[in-house]
Amino acid sequence: MSSFQPAEYGPVFEPLAAIDRCRSLGTGQPDPTLRRSLQHATLATAFGDARLVDLDMARCCLAGIWLLHDFLHESHAISQQIETSSGSFWHGVMHRREGDFSNAKYWFRQVGPHPVFDELGPQIAALAFSDDAAGTQLVAPGGKFDPYAMVDACQTAVSGGDASFCQSVQQLEWELLFSHCYRRALGR
16 A cells, blocks of 8 residues: 655655545535645745656646645646646546547547556556455556546446445546655656
8 A cells, every 4th residue: 555644855844645535526616715825836846945857747746736626627737738748647647537548548548658657557566455356457457557448447436336446446547646746856
Protein backbone atom coordinates (compact mmCIF):
# COMPACT_ATOMS: atom_id res chain seq x y z
CA MET A 1 0.00 0.00 0.00
CA SER A 2 1.01 3.58 -0.54
CA SER A 3 2.84 5.25 2.31
CA PHE A 4 1.58 8.71 1.38
CA GLN A 5 2.34 11.23 4.12
CA PRO A 6 0.84 14.71 3.51
CA ALA A 7 3.48 16.36 5.74
CA GLU A 8 6.11 15.49 3.12
CA TYR A 9 4.56 17.94 0.65
CA GLY A 10 5.06 21.22 2.47
CA PRO A 11 2.83 23.60 4.40
CA VAL A 12 0.56 24.54 1.47
CA PHE A 13 -0.11 21.03 0.13
CA GLU A 14 -0.13 19.29 3.52
CA PRO A 15 -3.53 20.50 4.79
CA LEU A 16 -5.03 20.09 1.32
CA ALA A 17 -3.83 16.49 1.05
CA ALA A 18 -4.52 15.54 4.69
CA ILE A 19 -8.09 14.48 3.93
CA ASP A 20 -9.80 11.22 3.11
CA ARG A 21 -8.26 10.65 -0.32
CA CYS A 22 -10.65 7.82 -1.13
CA ARG A 23 -12.80 9.98 -3.39
CA SER A 24 -15.95 9.45 -5.40
CA LEU A 25 -15.54 7.75 -8.75
CA GLY A 26 -17.85 10.44 -10.14
CA THR A 27 -17.71 14.18 -9.99
CA GLY A 28 -17.98 14.37 -6.20
CA GLN A 29 -18.99 17.46 -4.25
CA PRO A 30 -16.51 20.33 -4.22
CA ASP A 31 -16.45 22.27 -0.96
CA PRO A 32 -16.70 25.96 -1.92
CA THR A 33 -15.11 26.97 1.40
CA LEU A 34 -11.84 25.38 0.19
CA ARG A 35 -11.65 27.40 -3.02
CA ARG A 36 -9.54 30.15 -1.42
CA SER A 37 -7.03 27.63 0.01
CA LEU A 38 -6.80 25.91 -3.36
CA GLN A 39 -6.31 29.22 -5.14
CA HIS A 40 -3.46 29.94 -2.71
CA ALA A 41 -1.69 26.83 -4.02
CA THR A 42 0.20 28.36 -6.95
CA LEU A 43 3.58 27.75 -8.51
CA ALA A 44 4.88 30.67 -6.44
CA THR A 45 3.51 29.48 -3.09
CA ALA A 46 2.80 25.75 -3.06
CA PHE A 47 6.40 24.57 -3.04
CA GLY A 48 7.71 27.00 -0.43
CA ASP A 49 11.32 28.00 -0.86
CA ALA A 50 12.17 24.91 -2.89
CA ARG A 51 13.62 25.50 -6.32
CA LEU A 52 11.34 24.14 -9.04
CA VAL A 53 13.22 22.31 -11.77
CA ASP A 54 10.19 21.10 -13.76
CA LEU A 55 7.32 23.56 -14.03
CA ASP A 56 5.09 21.10 -15.88
CA MET A 57 5.39 18.63 -13.02
CA ALA A 58 4.63 21.41 -10.55
CA ARG A 59 1.51 22.29 -12.57
CA CYS A 60 0.58 18.60 -12.46
CA CYS A 61 0.58 18.82 -8.66
CA LEU A 62 -1.80 21.76 -8.88
CA ALA A 63 -4.12 19.85 -11.25
CA GLY A 64 -4.02 16.92 -8.85
CA ILE A 65 -4.84 18.91 -5.73
CA TRP A 66 -7.86 20.56 -7.41
CA LEU A 67 -9.00 17.11 -8.57
CA LEU A 68 -8.64 15.68 -5.08
CA HIS A 69 -11.11 18.27 -3.85
CA ASP A 70 -13.61 17.54 -6.64
CA PHE A 71 -13.01 20.78 -8.53
CA LEU A 72 -12.93 19.00 -11.87
CA HIS A 73 -13.27 22.11 -14.04
CA GLU A 74 -10.26 23.79 -12.39
CA SER A 75 -8.21 20.59 -12.57
CA HIS A 76 -9.10 20.23 -16.25
CA ALA A 77 -8.13 23.83 -17.01
CA ILE A 78 -4.65 23.11 -15.65
CA SER A 79 -4.06 19.57 -16.95
CA GLN A 80 -5.16 20.29 -20.51
CA GLN A 81 -2.34 22.84 -20.76
CA ILE A 82 0.36 20.32 -19.76
CA GLU A 83 1.58 18.45 -22.83
CA THR A 84 3.45 15.72 -20.98
CA SER A 85 2.75 12.13 -20.04
CA SER A 86 1.89 13.14 -16.47
CA GLY A 87 -0.34 16.00 -17.66
CA SER A 88 -2.21 13.51 -19.85
CA PHE A 89 -2.47 11.14 -16.87
CA TRP A 90 -4.20 13.80 -14.73
CA HIS A 91 -6.36 14.75 -17.71
CA GLY A 92 -7.43 11.12 -18.17
CA VAL A 93 -8.30 10.68 -14.50
CA MET A 94 -10.34 13.89 -14.55
CA HIS A 95 -12.37 12.73 -17.59
CA ARG A 96 -12.86 9.32 -15.99
CA ARG A 97 -14.27 11.01 -12.89
CA GLU A 98 -16.60 13.23 -14.90
CA GLY A 99 -17.98 10.13 -16.61
CA ASP A 100 -16.55 10.84 -20.08
CA PHE A 101 -15.06 7.37 -20.33
CA SER A 102 -14.12 7.37 -24.02
CA ASN A 103 -12.31 10.70 -23.59
CA ALA A 104 -10.54 9.29 -20.51
CA LYS A 105 -9.25 6.41 -22.65
CA TYR A 106 -8.09 8.89 -25.29
CA TRP A 107 -6.00 10.71 -22.68
CA PHE A 108 -4.62 7.46 -21.27
CA ARG A 109 -3.44 6.60 -24.80
CA GLN A 110 -1.52 9.91 -24.72
CA VAL A 111 0.12 8.90 -21.43
CA GLY A 112 2.01 5.95 -22.91
CA PRO A 113 4.15 3.95 -20.48
CA HIS A 114 4.34 5.86 -17.21
CA PRO A 115 6.52 5.07 -14.17
CA VAL A 116 3.46 5.29 -11.91
CA PHE A 117 1.87 2.38 -13.80
CA ASP A 118 4.83 0.23 -12.68
CA GLU A 119 4.30 1.28 -9.06
CA LEU A 120 0.54 0.82 -9.20
CA GLY A 121 0.51 -2.76 -10.42
CA PRO A 122 2.15 -4.40 -7.39
CA GLN A 123 0.25 -2.18 -4.95
CA ILE A 124 -3.06 -3.09 -6.57
CA ALA A 125 -2.07 -6.75 -6.34
CA ALA A 126 -1.58 -6.23 -2.59
CA LEU A 127 -5.20 -5.07 -2.40
CA ALA A 128 -6.29 -8.55 -3.46
CA PHE A 129 -5.65 -9.78 0.05
CA SER A 130 -7.76 -7.08 1.63
CA ASP A 131 -10.29 -6.11 -1.00
CA ASP A 132 -11.14 -7.68 -4.34
CA ALA A 133 -9.07 -10.37 -6.04
CA ALA A 134 -11.28 -10.37 -9.16
CA GLY A 135 -10.95 -6.60 -9.49
CA THR A 136 -7.20 -6.88 -9.14
CA GLN A 137 -7.01 -9.33 -12.05
CA LEU A 138 -9.14 -6.95 -14.09
CA VAL A 139 -7.20 -3.69 -13.56
CA ALA A 140 -3.75 -5.15 -12.88
CA PRO A 141 -3.48 -8.49 -14.66
CA GLY A 142 -0.18 -10.12 -13.83
CA GLY A 143 0.69 -7.21 -11.55
CA LYS A 144 0.69 -4.67 -14.43
CA PHE A 145 -1.71 -1.71 -14.20
CA ASP A 146 -4.10 -1.39 -17.15
CA PRO A 147 -5.54 2.16 -17.25
CA TYR A 148 -8.16 1.19 -19.87
CA ALA A 149 -9.45 -1.66 -17.72
CA MET A 150 -9.57 0.80 -14.82
CA VAL A 151 -11.75 3.11 -16.90
CA ASP A 152 -14.06 0.18 -17.70
CA ALA A 153 -14.17 -0.94 -14.06
CA CYS A 154 -15.04 2.58 -12.92
CA GLN A 155 -17.75 2.85 -15.57
CA THR A 156 -19.26 -0.44 -14.33
CA ALA A 157 -19.02 0.66 -10.69
CA VAL A 158 -20.61 4.05 -11.42
CA SER A 159 -23.44 2.24 -13.24
CA GLY A 160 -24.39 0.42 -10.08
CA GLY A 161 -21.56 -1.94 -9.28
CA ASP A 162 -19.47 -2.04 -6.11
CA ALA A 163 -17.30 1.07 -6.14
CA SER A 164 -15.07 0.30 -3.14
CA PHE A 165 -12.29 -1.51 -5.03
CA CYS A 166 -12.09 1.12 -7.76
CA GLN A 167 -12.06 3.86 -5.14
CA SER A 168 -9.13 2.16 -3.40
CA VAL A 169 -7.24 1.90 -6.69
CA GLN A 170 -8.10 5.51 -7.55
CA GLN A 171 -6.71 6.63 -4.19
CA LEU A 172 -3.45 4.75 -4.80
CA GLU A 173 -3.32 6.20 -8.30
CA TRP A 174 -3.76 9.76 -7.00
CA GLU A 175 -1.19 9.35 -4.21
CA LEU A 176 1.45 7.78 -6.43
CA LEU A 177 0.95 10.24 -9.28
CA PHE A 178 0.96 13.27 -6.98
CA SER A 179 4.12 12.03 -5.25
CA HIS A 180 5.80 11.32 -8.60
CA CYS A 181 4.97 14.79 -9.93
CA TYR A 182 6.05 16.50 -6.71
CA ARG A 183 9.42 14.75 -6.65
CA ARG A 184 10.04 15.50 -10.34
CA ALA A 185 9.00 19.15 -9.88
CA LEU A 186 11.80 19.45 -7.31
CA GLY A 187 14.29 17.34 -9.26
CA ARG A 188 14.29 14.44 -6.79
